[in-house]
Amino acid sequence: MPIRFNRRTFLAGTAAGTAAAAFGMPAIAQGAPFKIGLLTVKTGPLAQGGIQMEQGIATLLKQKNNTLAGRKIEFISADTGGNPAGAKTKAQELIERDKVNVILGPLAAFELLAITDYVRDNTTPLISLAAAEDVTQRKANPYVIRPSATSAQCCQPMGDYAARELKYKRAATISEDFAFGYEQMAGFQRVFEDNGGKVVKKLWPPLVTPDYTPYIAQIGNVDCVFNGFAGSNPVKFMRAYQDLGLKAKIPLLAGWTAMDDALLKSLGDEAVGVISAHWYSADGQSASNKQFVADMQKDYGVLPGGYSAGMYIAGQCVEAAIQKLDTKSDDHKAFAEALHQVSLTDTPRGPVQFDHFGNVVGDVFIRKCERKDGKLVNTIIKTYPKVSQFWTYPEKAFLADPVYSRDYPPAKNLE
Amino acid sequence: MSQYLTLAVNSIAYGGLLFLLSAGFSLIFGLMRIPNLMHGSFFMLGAYFGVSLLARGVNFWVAALASAAAMAVIGAVIERLLLRRLAGQELAQVLATLGLSFVVADLCLMVWTGDPWQPATPPHLQGAVQVAGLFFPFFRLVIVGVAVVIAIALWVMVDWTRLGAMIRAGVDDAPIARVVGIKVSQLFTLIFALGAGLAAFGGVVGAPYLSVYPGLDGEMLPLALIVVILGGTGSLLGALIGSFVIGFLYNFGQALFPDLAYVILFLPMVVVLVLRPQGLFGRVVP
Numbered sequence: 001m002p003i004r005f006n007r008r009t010f011l012a013g014t015a016a017g018t019a020a021a022a023f024g025m026p027a028i029a030q031g032a033p034f035k036i037g038l039l040t041v042k043t044g045p046l047a048q049g050g051i052q053m054e055q056g057i058a059t060l061l062k063q064k065n066n067t068l069a070g071r072k073i074e075f076i077s078a079d080t081g082g083n084p085a086g087a088k089t090k091a092q093e094l095i096e097r098d099k100v101n102v103i104l105g106p107l108a109a110f111e112l113l114a115i116t117d118y119v120r121d122n123t124t125p126l127i128s129l130a131a132a133e134d135v136t137q138r139k140a141n142p143y144v145i146r147p148s149a150t151s152a153q154c155c156q157p158m159g160d161y162a163a164r165e166l167k168y169k170r171a172a173t174i175s176e177d178f179a180f181g182y183e184q185m186a187g188f189q190r191v192f193e194d195n196g197g198k199v200v201k202k203l204w205p206p207l208v209t210p211d212y213t214p215y216i217a218q219i220g221n222v223d224c225v226f227n228g229f230a231g232s233n234p235v236k237f238m239r240a241y242q243d244l245g246l247k248a249k250i251p252l253l254a255g256w257t258a259m260d261d262a263l264l265k266s267l268g269d270e271a272v273g274v275i276s277a278h279w280y281s282a283d284g285q286s287a288s289n290k291q292f293v294a295d296m297q298k299d300y301g302v303l304p305g306g307y308s309a310g311m312y313i314a315g316q317c318v319e320a321a322i323q324k325l326d327t328k329s330d331d332h333k334a335f336a337e338a339l340h341q342v343s344l345t346d347t348p349r350g351p352v353q354f355d356h357f358g359n360v361v362g363d364v365f366i367r368k369c370e371r372k373d374g375k376l377v378n379t380i381i382k383t384y385p386k387v388s389q390f391w392t393y394p395e396k397a398f399l400a401d402p403v404y405s406r407d408y409p410p411a412k413n414l415e
Numbered sequence: 416m417s418q419y420l421t422l423a424v425n426s427i428a429y430g431g432l433l434f435l436l437s438a439g440f441s442l443i444f445g446l447m448r449i450p451n452l453m454h455g456s457f458f459m460l461g462a463y464f465g466v467s468l469l470a471r472g473v474n475f476w477v478a479a480l481a482s483a484a485a486m487a488v489i490g491a492v493i494e495r496l497l498l499r500r501l502a503g504q505e506l507a508q509v510l511a512t513l514g515l516s517f518v519v520a521d522l523c524l525m526v527w528t529g530d531p532w533q534p535a536t537p538p539h540l541q542g543a544v545q546v547a548g549l550f551f552p553f554f555r556l557v558i559v560g561v562a563v564v565i566a567i568a569l570w571v572m573v574d575w576t577r578l579g580a581m582i583r584a585g586v587d588d589a590p591i592a593r594v595v596g597i598k599v600s601q602l603f604t605l606i607f608a609l610g611a612g613l614a615a616f617g618g619v620v621g622a623p624y625l626s627v628y629p630g631l632d633g634e635m636l637p638l639a640l641i642v643v644i645l646g647g648t649g650s651l652l653g654a655l656i657g658s659f660v661i662g663f664l665y666n667f668g669q670a671l672f673p674d675l676a677y678v679i680l681f682l683p684m685v686v687v688l689v690l691r692p693q694g695l696f697g698r699v700v701p
Contacts, residue, residue, distance in 0.1 A: 043521060045630030048529030204673060208634050210625055213425045214669035217418045232531035232628035239533055239626065244421070245543055245550035266531045266626075 033074035037094035039105035046082035049307040056308030060315035069323035084114035091115040125336040127314040136359035143336045145358035148310040149279045152187025156391035157384040158277035159191030168223035172201035175228035184228035186404035198413040212240045230257035242270035262305030264376040280309040280349045289348035359389045428555035430662030431562035435617030437642040439610030445649015452512040455636030456519040461615020462627040466532040475537035479619035483612040490611025533626035641684045647697025
């Protein structure tokens with residue numbers, strides 16, 4: 001039956017919704033499934049990560065026989081096409097038509113920014129993969145938690161590692177000319193410079209750049225290059241970096257999207273030796289990770305990376321919240337609060353808990369890419385335990401500063 | 416200094432790749448007047464064919480030629496079954512080719528997934544040229560060589576062979592050409608197949624350098640458009656010069672004025688459209 005709206009049913013629906021909200025959502029009959037909606041990207045240039053997201057949550061649901069904490073799950077996947085307008089439309093479909101209990105995703109920061117107000121207004125809990133800093137900082141949304149990481153959450157430890165352990169003094173940064181790139185580079189720059197380093201060059205190629213040579217040619221006399229590319233761009237960038245002879249001269253550092261384990265199969269010798277910071281490692285030794293990696297390889301023949309692990313962990317958070325609330329899981333507000341209090345000891349990334357803004361506090365791994373038995377692997381060389389989105393800075397002071405951007409913190413050492 | 420030298424050499428290399436992409440587009444647009452918006456798809460699909468063959472251990476040049484041949488057949492089928500029916504209707508041609516490009520993009524996503532593919536540079540073409548502090552990958556110079564060889568071959572074909580004469584006759588006045596016994600329809604199918612094949616060849620040759628991923632089609636199409644608009648439609652010399660001009664504008668624009676990279680790329684196109692709509696080397700069609 002096609003769904004028709006006219007003003008009367010719409011008003012009645014709104015009235016019922018208001019009444020329900022006023023009295024607190026009544027617990028729906030036990031038999032009704034708990035609905036999880038996934039906002040992912042299955043078409044267009046961002047599809048690579050989006051398909052992995054769906055594989056991640058599908059793996060969890062298969063392991064749990066489609067039942068989380070005793071509650072039957074109904075899983076609905078929506079393809080946003082990887083753009084803000086599509087994310088908004090699909091979020092509306094999931095919330096208003098499918099009446100989902102929780103949304104997982106979306107993938108990209110600009111998609112998250114397009115729907116954050118909407119999910120709050122519609123009191124629907126959302127477990128994000130996307131990184132946009134302020135959604136768990138200055139504009140914190142009580143309905144959103146993020147078990148993956150903010151843009152800078154891995155880059156801040158990377159800056160620390162580059163300055164203090166690798167003893168690099170001069171760095172160049174290069175990343176796409178968009179928010180995720182700005183926030184990553186800003187986090188690296190801040191910590192690197194606070195520990196005595198200098199970022200002397202910041203390069204911003206457009207999101208669509210067929211050839212990186214013009215940018216790579218500008219990298220001058222530096223000790224290291226930090227790149228924050230995402231999607232398919234790191235593959236192109238690293239090949240050009242090697243082809244132009246820089247790989248042998250200047251070590252390359254990377255953010256999590258640039259050296260994600262799922263990307264390794266697309267990379268060759270150009271990736272060997274690259275040091276990256278990631279909140280997840282397929283090499284992780286937790287029991288759930290071993291099972292997760294084995295199932296991903298069995299069902300999809302792939303090594304999982306952050307996109308699939310992020311959604312697997314999101315599913316674990318849903319399970320923990322249902323366990324806690326039991327029959328009250330259908331109350332969206334209570335569910336969002338329960339999500340904030342989730343504390344897991346065994347996830348593919350290790351222990352997971354959330355700060356009061358709903359952002360994860362978890363380990364960050366520094367990895368070095370090596371070739372073992374002919375295959376590329378990211379070997380963990382250092383673990384930063386329980387990294388917060390604020391790194392070691394006091395929360396209040398951190399939030400008093402402007403959000404990370406292309407111009408903040410200001411780059412004072414450019415040459 | 417060496418930065419500018421690297422940029423200059425890379426401009427030429429990039430121009431070579433752009434020529435492989437846009438030569439076919441120029442032929443199709445100039446000779447058949449079909450604004451083929453799936454040219455980027457030919458490039459991408461060809462590149463995917465190529466990487467699949469390379470993954471099975473096929474020789475690099477064999478893979479490129481095989482992919483070009485396969486794409487030529489697909490191009491011929493599309494021309495014969497679809498575009499032939501839309502002859503003279505430019506709007507319908509634009510919409511049909513654009514729609515097909517979306518179909519191709521989604522089919523590629525289903526078959527080759529969203530993961531980027533980047534074949535290794537063929538072993539005998541690896542390494543770099545080092546002259547006076549300049550370090551430049553040898554493979555990219557090979558691309559320039561290939562582009563020049565293809566440019567000469569196309570020029571000889573169009574300007575010096577009987578086939579070329581027939582094509583030119585068909586383009587200038589199709590009814591009269593038919594009267595004197597030239598099978599114009601078959602020629603057009605041939606041109607379209609050739610254009611598709613060239614794009615696919617460029618896709619494979621460019622794959623170790625650009626890699627292949629969803630969205631590559633949409634990145635390459637505007638480049639083919641500006642090359643051909645700048646150089647003049649239907650003019651091979653125009654496509655060749657246009658490719659190198661765009662190669663230089665792209666490289667130096669992005670390095671010197673990164674914030675204006677796209678302005679620098681597209682501004683010349685706008686200027687040419689206003690002052691010399693037929694392009695630098697295009698003919699004025701009576």
